[in-house]
Amino acid sequence: MNNKGLRKLSYGVYIINTINSGCIVNTLTQVTSDKVIVAINKDNYTNQMIKTYKKFNATVLTQKINMEVIQTFGFTSSKDNDKYKLFQTEKDSNNIPYIKEKMASLIECEVINEIDLDTHTIFIAKVINTEILSDEEVMTYDYYHKVKKAVTPPKAPTYEKPKKGYRCKICGYVYEGETLPIDFVCPICGAPASVFEKIE
Numbered sequence: 001m002n003n004k005g006l007r008k009l010s011y012g013v014y015i016i017n018t019i020n021s022g023c024i025v026n027t028l029t030q031v032t033s034d035k036v037i038v039a040i041n042k043d044n045y046t047n048q049m050i051k052t053y054k055k056f057n058a059t060v061l062t063q064k065i066n067m068e069v070i071q072t073f074g075f076t077s078s079k080d081n082d083k084y085k086l087f088q089t090e091k092d093s094n095n096i097p098y099i100k101e102k103m104a105s106l107i108e109c110e111v112i113n114e115i116d117l118d119t120h121t122i123f124i125a126k127v128i129n130t131e132i133l134s135d136e137e138v139m140t141y142d143y144y145h146k147v148k149k150a151v152t153p154p155k156a157p158t159y160e161k162p163k164k165g166y167r168c169k170i171c172g173y174v175y176e177g178e179t180l181p182i183d184f185v186c187p188i189c190g191a192p193a194s195v196f197e198k199i200e
């Protein structure tokens with residue numbers, strides 16, 4: 001299937017935070033005036049934690065976001081490290097942490113239902129509170145790909161297998177193209193071109 005048309009749907013980029021875990025998502029969508037849905041891979045620790053606590057918050061990333069935040073929340077697991085120790089955080093009204101810096105808004109949610117999608121769970125949640133955090137331009141998924149030249153890891157629902165390119169052995173970032181420029185620096189973790197391996 002040619003799925004390039006799906007890239008024209010406009011998504012944002014968000015962090016879903018729950019009690020001990022948080023991850024980057026692009027699948028958060030408002031579906032009614034006070035309800036949102038989000039698809040979380042069952043292998044992501046955040047999925048288990050949302051199932052347990054039934055509460056989460058979402059922060060909307062701005063274009064000014066530090067790429068270290070995306071690298072930590074989008075390419076490493078809360079199973080292995082406490083992501084919140086690395087950044088300054090605040091607590092929402094449910095005592096769930098979130099990063100405030102370079103975020104556009106905070107959306108606090110309570111899960112009311114879920115749908116099993118085989119590899120992912122769609123959580124349906126009621127919005128209980130929101131707060132504007134800044135007026136900076138929000139990061140769209142399109143901007144993330146075009147300007148930040150960044151990729152989506154295999155556990156994201158919108159992951160597309162790259163055809164040809166070079167993978168960063170540190171964070172998994174994939175440069176798509178025939179030749180990797182000698183002075184290329186990984187936009188996610190800052191690793192040099194020598195750390196990249198060719199993928200056929």
Ligand SMILES: Cc1cc2nc3c(=O)[nH]c(=O)nc-3n(C[C@H](O)[C@H](O)[C@H](O)COP(=O)(O)O)c2cc1C
Pocket residue numbers: 013021022023024025026027028039040041043044045046047070073074075076077078079144151152153155156157158
């Ligand atoms: C741009 C981007 C979009 C992503 N979208 C999703 C998503 O919608 N759902 C999801 O389950 N994972 C998504 N991911 C992958 C998770 O953020 C990633 O697997 C994370 O390491 C999971 O962390 P955890 O194990 O602490 O939950 C995305 C990652 C990136 C970088």
